[in-house]
Amino acid sequence: DAGVIQSPRHEVTEMGQEVTLRCKPISGHNSLFWYRQTMMRGLELLIYFNNNVPIDDSGMPEDRFSAKMPNASFSTLKIQPSEPRDSAVYFCASSFLGRGTYEQYFGPGTRLTVT
Amino acid sequence: GESVGLHLPTLSVQEGDNSIINCAYSNSASDYFIWYKQESGKGPQFIIDIRSNMDKRQGQRVTVLLNKTVKHLSLQIAATQPGDSAVYFCAENLGDYKLSFGAGTTVTVRA
Numbered sequence: 001d002a003g004v005i006q007s008p009r010h011e012v013t014e015m016g017q018e019v020t021l022r023c024k025p026i027s028g029h030n031s032l033f034w035y036r037q038t039m040m041r042g043l044e045l046l047i048y049f050n051n052n053v054p055i056d057d058s059g060m061p062e063d064r065f066s067a068k069m070p071n072a073s074f075s076t077l078k079i080q081p082s083e084p085r086d087s088a089v090y091f092c093a094s095s096f097l098g099r100g101t102y103e104q105y106f107g108p109g110t111r112l113t114v115t
Numbered sequence: 116g117e118s119v120g121l122h123l124p125t126l127s128v129q130e131g132d133n134s135i136i137n138c139a140y141s142n143s144a145s146d147y148f149i150w151y152k153q154e155s156g157k158g159p160q161f162i163i164d165i166r167s168n169m170d171k172r173q174g175q176r177v178t179v180l181l182n183k184t185v186k187h188l189s190l191q192i193a194a195t196q197p198g199d200s201a202v203y204f205c206a207e208n209l210g211d212y213k214l215s216f217g218a219g220t221t222v223t224v225r226a
Contacts, residue, residue: 056211056213
């Protein structure tokens with residue numbers, strides 16, 4: 001099992017540019033979560049999908065952030081336009097909800113630096 | 116608001132000794148708790164979980180204890196090894212499959 005795959009692993013961009021982060025969940029999982037991790041705020045849930053449908057996006061900071069899940073094997077998190085305060089590590093996690101466990105499997109993360 | 120928090124941000128332990136990492140939670144309705152380990156440059160990795168109808172659960176070299184009376188969770192690591200050096204997070208289920216993570220405790224193992 002390849003686990004959750006994220007790309008790119010590192011992204012450096014200039015303020016105002018569009019950034020797209022990608023995630024491939026574990027095959028067979030029905031839920032996908034996007035998190036942001038910073039020293040100041042820790043690990044924050046941004047949005048999660050169940051069966052490709054966004055269930056809760058209350059953690060999305062503002063309209064500059066958007067996420068999509070066009071199919072069960074792919075999701076994107078887009079920031080447009082990016083700002084320096086968006087610099088963080090972004091994690092994608094997947095899970096199979098409904099088995100009585102809430103265990104989420106995390107990807108390696110994308111380290112985003114906005115200059 | 117209600118949140119999960121950790122008592123100590125850092126823990127230094129001698130190799131071979133047992134480690135205890137503590138976590139306090141305030142949401143009395145939480146029915147599920149989970150511990151994650153995060154090594155430098157990697158994503159969080161599942162260690163062990165426990166439901167609120169249990170007081171104790173054991174895994175390989177790890178034990179999680181849940182005290183619902185004082186809303187306290189702990190992770191015990193037996194015979195701590197250098198590979199155990201990492202940041203440890205507790206998380207609670209907020210309902211609707213959402214996990215709320217604590218701030219994390221950095222564990223450093225001394226050789």
